[in-house]
Amino acid sequence: MALRERVVAFVEEGHSHRAAAARFRVSVKFVNDMVILKRETGELEPRRQGNGGGHGKLARLRDWIAVRMTAKPDLTLDDLVLEIAEAHQMT
Template sequence: MVMLKRETGGLEPSAPGNAGGYGKLDRLRDWIVARMAAKPDLTLDDLILEIADEHQITSHRVSIWWPLRTLGPSHKNDLQAVEQ
């Protein structure tokens, strides 16, 4: 509590969450959108491998799913939702 008071000037807790960013994959959002539009049948596992090959970033399936879900595809990977 002393450190919180010293750093923030108050004792209010910070807001939960990560402010909407997606960590190391946030900068790849446009690339992911383009990749999904170019190859709509791409699976999460395929996307993980492509990101590792092209961007030298290792990630987990869930890490890929979070930015993807904001784009709109369901588990069936509906390309029309991504393009809108």
């Protein structure tokens, strides 16, 4: 967070994005992204990553997988994939 704050503060002091990138040894894209983030949100907290979850191919099998892992905690990912393919006709 400190780097993000220093970069944005440097730009807000009137320096160019290129000058900020050179001074803090980051890319111009990073500087641009931080300035945009600050403008849009008012903060420099990283945005959430990923797609939010819960709607992928395995979403409907979440409970089945949890039960299976509880029943056999030493189940490997490869074995779980095989069981899913066999039990639910998924490839």
